[in-house]
Amino acid sequence: MRKYLAENVFIVKREELGKFLPMFLIGSLVIFNFIMLRQLKDALLLTHMGSSAIPRAKIWYVLPSSIFFMFLYNKLSNYMDGRGIFQVFVSLFGLAFLTYTLFFFDSKEEVVSYLFYALAESWSTVVFGTCMWAFFNDICTIDEAKRFYVLISGAQIGAIVGSSSASWLVRVFGEHGFVQPAMFSLVLTCSLIIFSLNFFKSSFVNIRRDADVDNRRGKKDYKGIFKGILLVFRSRYLFLILFITLSYNFTIVVTEYIWKSNVAMEYVSKGDKFVFFGNVSFWTNIVSSILAIFLTGGLMRYVGIVVALVLFPAVFGLSTTVYFFLYMTPVGGAIQWIITKISKYAFADPAKQMLYIPCSAEERYKAKSLVDMVGARGGKALASFFNMAVLAPIVSFSSMAMAAYPYLIVITVLWLISAVEVGRMFIKHKKDQEEALNEA
Numbered sequence: 270m271r272k273y274l275a276e277n278v279f280i281v282k283r284e285e286l287g288k289f290l291p292m293f294l295i296g297s298l299v300i301f302n303f304i305m306l307r308q309l310k311d312a313l314l315l316t317h318m319g320s321s322a323i324p325r326a327k328i329w330y331v332l333p334s335s336i337f338f339m340f341l342y343n344k345l346s347n348y349m350d351g352r353g354i355f356q357v358f359v360s361l362f363g364l365a366f367l368t369y370t371l372f373f374f375d376s377k378e379e380v381v382s383y384l385f386y387a388l389a390e391s392w393s394t395v396v397f398g399t400c401m402w403a404f405f406n407d408i409c410t411i412d413e414a415k416r417f418y419v420l421i422s423g424a425q426i427g428a429i430v431g432s433s434s435a436s437w438l439v440r441v442f443g444e445h446g447f448v449q450p451a452m453f454s455l456v457l458t459c460s461l462i463i464f465s466l467n468f469f470k471s472s473f474v475n476i477r478r479d480a481d482v483d484n485r486r487g488k489k490d491y492k493g494i495f496k497g498i499l500l501v502f503r504s505r506y507l508f509l510i511l512f513i514t515l516s517y518n519f520t521i522v523v524t525e526y527i528w529k530s531n532v533a534m535e536y537v538s539k540g541d542k543f544v545f546f547g548n549v550s551f552w553t554n555i556v557s558s559i560l561a562i563f564l565t566g567g568l569m570r571y572v573g574i575v576v577a578l579v580l581f582p583a584v585f586g587l588s589t590t591v592y593f594f595l596y597m598t599p600v601g602g603a604i605q606w607i608i609t610k611i612s613k614y615a616f617a618d619p620a621k622q623m624l625y626i627p628c629s630a631e632e633r634y635k636a637k638s639l640v641d642m643v644g645a646r647g648g649k650a651l652a653s654f655f656n657m658a659v660l661a662p663i664v665s666f667s668s669m670a671m672a673a674y675p676y677l678i679v680i681t682v683l684w685l686i687s688a689v690e691v692g693r694m695f696i697k698h699k700k701d702q703e704e705a706l707n708e709a
Contacts, residue, residue, distance in 0.1 A: 281416055289417055292405060295466050297427035298459045299397050304431030304550055305456050306389035309449065311529070311546055314386050318379065319533060321661060323526065324653035327646075330387035335646035338395045339638050343497060346634040351404035356467050358400045362392055363460035370453045390646075399641040402622045404467075406633055411626050411699060418619035425554035425614060432550030439544055497635035506698070507632065509691040510624055511640045516684035517581070517617075518648030519655075520677050521609065524589055526656045527669045528602030535599045545599070553607045557614040574620050575692030581617035582685040585609050589677060593670040624691065627698040 281289045314322050338358075345354045365388055373381050409417060434455065438448045501507045536542050592605035625633050655676070660669045 281420070285413065285417075288408065288413075289420075291466055292408075292417060293421055295463055296401065296421040297430075298463050298466075299401055299427070300425060301427035301431040302456050302459050302463075303393045303397055304428045304554075305435060305452050306392050308432070308435045308546055308550070309452055310386045310389040311542070313449075314382060318382065322383075323529070324657045324661070326383050326386045327390075327522070327649045327653040328657075330383045331390045332646045332650040334387045334391050335394060335642045338391060339642040342395070342399065342638045342642070343635055346638070351400070351407040351634075352467060355396075355400040355404045356464065358396050359460055359464050359467065362388070362396060363457060363464065366453065366456055366460070370450070370457070374450070374453070394642055394645050398645065399638055402625075402641075403633060403637060406622065406625050409626070411623065414619070414623050414626055418622055419615070422614055422618040422622070425558050428550060428554035429558060432547045432554060436544055436547035436551065439547070496631070497639045500632055500636040501639055504632070504636075506624075506691060506694050507628075507636050507640065509687045509694070510621070511644045512687050513578075513621070513684060513691065514640055514644040515648040515651070516680050516687070517585075517613075518645050519652045520585060520589075520680055520684075522649045522652035523655060523660070523673050523677060524592075524602075524605070526652075526660060527666060527673065528592075528599070528606060530669070531597075531602060531666050532599045545603075549603045549607060553610045553614075556607070557611045560611065560615040573692070574623060574695055575689060577616040577620035578688035578692045579685055581609075581612045582681050582688060584612040586678065586681040586685075589674075589681075593667075593674055597667055597670060620692075624695055627695065627702055 314326065342354060342358075345357060349357070369381075369385055369388070373385075376382075405418075405421075406414075435452065438451050442448050442451060501511055532542070532545065536545055588605045588608045592601050595601075596604070625637055628636070655673075659672055663669045663672060
């Protein structure tokens, strides 16, 4: 038993706690904000404009904002390392949320609701998906990432606290209208703590630098965006990561649209939606945390990155089939969503972030920003076009599912094949780097 705990639960060494604990706390706070913002944006937009507004928001607001943030990220990467870029974006988002809370909170304008939705969506892609992980990739080796990332991504402490806090606020303050101001206050407080932790963390964590990181800093690279595009499309390895990102975001948005349309019909009031989505998030995060702490860390080291990458599309395909054909209800959709998210948080997310570690600094910054920002939002925008063109005219939820299912299965199969190939390429890259170090 002691050996099992040492190899599978207590996988962080004592001398590594100085690096791991601040990383874990930063990750938990970023995820806490992500959960709070997701609860706010979904409930507000569904209540004010209905589920038909979500595709419009993703196409006309979320995708352009992702492109803007990608340009900004690439520009900053010419002058800053991952820590500095992370610091800048946390500050920008914190100021934006503060401005919304002070001046636009009671606004009934549709454009304000759409802009807030885009900003809340961008937190998950820009701050969590790109900036935070780019910073962590700068300071972690592959061996550390195998043990650290599964706990940071899978142990959803921030998400558990966030989802349970949202539900508690609705139960206590729902009738008095204090829920949203309280949630915004928590988001702003966490942003300030993240900024402070990131600032002090840099004083005792050594940055793992590559020669080209230092050489390029301070140089004006006006072709950074186009260089990132060329890097992705010239490298089969990076292109497969892009395809996996597009596939996940397309398939999840299509299934989520069908599910949330059902939820919007079943739960009419804003408070009911807050509680429903809060409960779904809570159980998702509880189960994924248990898996991350007691199973994923050891499993990732024993079965390898290929199985971790393949598990996600396999689980998605199976759970979606069961939901569409056997249990087409809001609860059935919630179960499918929970199972899919658990496999993502506990296995796919840490495995995907590890894929960037063997890459050069230029690939980790410029190519990663294209994949994580535009790739993710591009997949969601394509799904939104699909939802508007194919699913929106259909009235019945079961008919929506039957129309979407063939597309989802084909994409999932291609996604699974790509996951196998990129996992094998990662193993080869790692082996080549180890041989080069031994020869040196």
